[in-house]
Amino acid sequence: MVSEISPRSARAQKQVDALLEREGIRRDRNLDYTCGVYDDDGALIATGSSFGSTLRCFAVSDGHRGEGLLNEVVSHLLERQFARGCSHSFLYTKPESARFFSDLGFSEVARAERAVFMENRRGGFASYCAGLQKTPAGKTAAIVMNANPFTRGHRYLVEKAAGENDFVHLFVLSEEAGPIPFAVRRRLVRDGVADLPNVVLHDSGPYIISSATFPSYFLRDDDDAIRTQAALDVSVFGGIARALGVTRRYVGDEPTSHVTSLYNEVMAARLPELGVDCTVVPRMEADGRVVSASTVRQAIHDDALDTVADMLPESTYRYFASPEAAHVVQAIRAMDEAKHY
Template sequence: MIIKRLWLDRDHQTYKQWAELLKTSELIPDDQVDYTIGIYDGKTLIATGSVYHNILKCIAVDSSYQNENLLTQIVQNLREQLIDSGFTHYFLYTKPTVSSLFRSLGFTEIIVTKELAFMEQGMPNFHDYLTEISKLKRPTIKNAGIVMNANPFTKGHLYLITEAAKQNETVYVFVVSEERSLFDTTTRFRLVKEGIKHLKNVVVLPTREYIVSSATFPSYFLKDQAKDTIAKAQATLDAVLFKERIAPVLAITTRFVGEEPLSPVTNIYNQAMEQVFSSTLKLVVLPRKVEADEIISASRVRALMNEGAYEEIKTLVPETTFKEIMNHKKE
């Protein structure tokens, strides 16, 4: 048996073998990967595993070789790849039926859905995140949650928060911590805080890697290429994690979102939340705010930035965001 790296994007035959092994293992061939390895018995691919950012995924072992300890070899190789890339904290997607195997390899379960088990290893971990956000909990009963990327913060975002603030004692706004946006995390977080400082019942929080991240919902960041089946499974996992593990810590009873006519993946996310939350956690979907007969969106603002249409941008964003955009222009 030999272990080697697989170049899925370069070798069609290897990709076909890899996809077939995953399908026979009841896994979706998710080719959103950075690094893939395989173990071969002769010319037959008998085990595989992949890494995407700091996520271990698409790990499968041929059923005829389950007693060969190949899983440990695959995981150890992927861990070494992650450590070489500078990661000390990483996540794992696997089937719920085999999560116990990964627990024996040191992984801790965060949440399980019908299709996926989401696990982690390393520090800081999910317990640390819950401790972090619990320190900002307010002693109120009627509480709402909003999750936004705010890339950048617009009058549409402000409208959503304002409406939630009118209807609730406390609104917890989670700003996506992922560094995969035009505006970096620190800037986006600051713009949200500056934009809502007049709303005294709003608390702004980070998501770290536990809400709409490359770990919980990687398809969100590849909206044009995301496959619906994969996006739906990831969106469901993200929604279950919020409902069962995060919302209870802050006594959140309602989640506010905007309608999503523009992005199919975000629309899948809204649908997943509607199905998952059920009666336990109320989902309120508000119509998007409109300016000059067009929906206000961060993507529209970014497009106008590319065009240099700053006067039009000024009508779509709070003053603090506009100042940041003009600073961004100077850079």
């Protein structure tokens, strides 16, 4: 019988920690639901958790293998995911455990040496790749950006890639993870690159730097977790690059955000193995200051939009100066800290 484990019950949470530790699994810092199975003596013998659309932190006690406990736990979690309207679920697991999950209807999206990333839809990733707008053969590059919001630095990166290649696939992160909604970020990117005919705009969807593939991008976590997730994300990107014929990825160098700089480091090491060149472009400077979206957010936060006017393309500046942006500006002001960790 699977039951919910309350985050407020210190005793139950301690049991979860102990079980995970015994089975050599790192407990995620970000979980929004945990469940477990107890034996007759009240000892926890199996557990699993979820966060957003991902299932994680599974463990079955050593003495209770082969009793189908994992099946019960996964069934329970999937049922709950469906009940709250989330039909597409993801999980990571150790490579040696992947076969258990593939028996439960999960299929592999990508793998790195220490983790496998799976989804509960067969062919989900293949159909995402097939659905992307393709470009004719030619020198093709890709850029992934959060554009939070779109600055002249982003513009500079896109312009450079568009100048050096026949086609550029530009992915805008579709995860809602900050005060500036995706629809606005996307629109500002679209307006900002409208004059570049060889740029194709895509939504990143659930597979590129989403809270499913790369939760630590959005929520604080330790470096080891960031590296593993970054490696998986890069490996997923490899699949997308193959589908689109992308041979080059442009990234802006990242002096201020810890997680992005780790991500860039992993990319630089791994992309070449996947047949993609990684070009790191130094930050653009305006008046001796590095152009950065977090500086812009900070300025909006401090009600000083005009101090960063030289960092913004006209379309972005116009948007934030207009009354239409009032609620977004309000949301940025309401934040404690506008910088990405």
